[in-house]
Amino acid sequence: MGHYRSISVTSEIVGGKKKLKVHNPSDYPMVGIGAQGAVFRLSSDRCVKVYDDPRTAYWESKALKMAEGVPYFPKLYETGDQYVVMEYLTGPNLQDYLAEKPGLTESFAEQLLGIVKEMRRLKFARIDTRTGHIIVTEGGKLKVIDHSGAYRTVRRAPFMLFKSLERDGCLDDFLKHVAERDPKLYAKWRRKRIEGADLADVPHLPSPDKLLKKAT
Ligand SMILES: Nc1ncnc2c1ncn2[C@@H]1O[C@H](COP(=O)(O)OP(=O)(O)OP(=O)(O)O)[C@@H](O)[C@H]1O
Ligand SMILES: [Mg+2]
Numbered sequence: 001m002g003h004y005r006s007i008s009v010t011s012e013i014v015g016g017k018k019k020l021k022v023h024n025p026s027d028y029p030m031v032g033i034g035a036q037g038a039v040f041r042l043s044s045d046r047c048v049k050v051y052d053d054p055r056t057a058y059w060e061s062k063a064l065k066m067a068e069g070v071p072y073f074p075k076l077y078e079t080g081d082q083y084v085v086m087e088y089l090t091g092p093n094l095q096d097y098l099a100e101k102p103g104l105t106e107s108f109a110e111q112l113l114g115i116v117k118e119m120r121r122l123k124f125a126r127i128d129t130r131t132g133h134i135i136v137t138e139g140g141k142l143k144v145i146d147h148s149g150a151y152r153t154v155r156r157a158p159f160m161l162f163k164s165l166e167r168d169g170c171l172d173d174f175l176k177h178v179a180e181r182d183p184k185l186y187a188k189w190r191r192k193r194i195e196g197a198d199l200a201d202v203p204h205l206p207s208p209d210k211l212l213k214k215a216t
Pocket of ligand 2: 146
């Protein structure tokens with residue numbers, strides 16, 4: 001079996017959109033691909049993400065390094081010029097999970113709030129994720145993948161998370177939880193949504209009164 005370092009990823013523009021081309025002479029199976037990189041499973045608990053652009057590898061490894069020891073993030077094992085070896089996370093993503101089992105549990109709501117707070121503490125520029133990038137691992141523990149934009153994209157409130165939760169039918173469950181547990185943070189998010197330009201597709205956040213009344 002060839003070494004995973006023999007895997008390479010390049011990009012081309014097809015119809016105005018970036019598309020990745022994978023060259024994989026190894027036997028490691030590809031488990032996912034996005035716009036920035038392709039992911040290959042190396043063992044039961046390790047995978048490698050290979051990027052077309054070394055800068056993306058740098059930024060993803062930086063984010064994972066900063067998050068070292070935080071249980072919501074995959075462990076970082078090795079960084080190369082155009083790859084990052086990280087913990088392979090087993091389980092469905094939260095989007096698929098919620099499609100099967102509708103409704104956000106209290107534990108999930110609390111963990112989502114924990115994830116966002118960790119991103120703030122780590123001083124990520126993008127305090128955001130989406131349910132498709134959250135893996136429900138054993139024991140219902142949530143972990144977030146795809147951090148190549150964490151220090152490159154600026155977003156001070158988790159608008160993409162709101163959008164994905166709205167699509168998954170759970171936005172009010174989450175907002176209610178935050179309004180109860182951290183009313184100051186909820187007020188900040190509301191303010192950011194009201195101030196924000198170019199947020200036409202991001203749901204408006206109800207006043208805490210309305211939210212807490214509506215949900216009970
Ligand atoms: N640590 C991991 N454990 C298990 N699966 C993973 C892991 N990291 C990535 N994947 C899988 O590979 C896919 C692509 O990874 P990722 O989202 O990080 O790539 P990306 O190119 O940065 O994505 P985007 O197009 O959203 O920018 C994921 O959707 C997921 O299915
Ligand atoms: Mg992705």
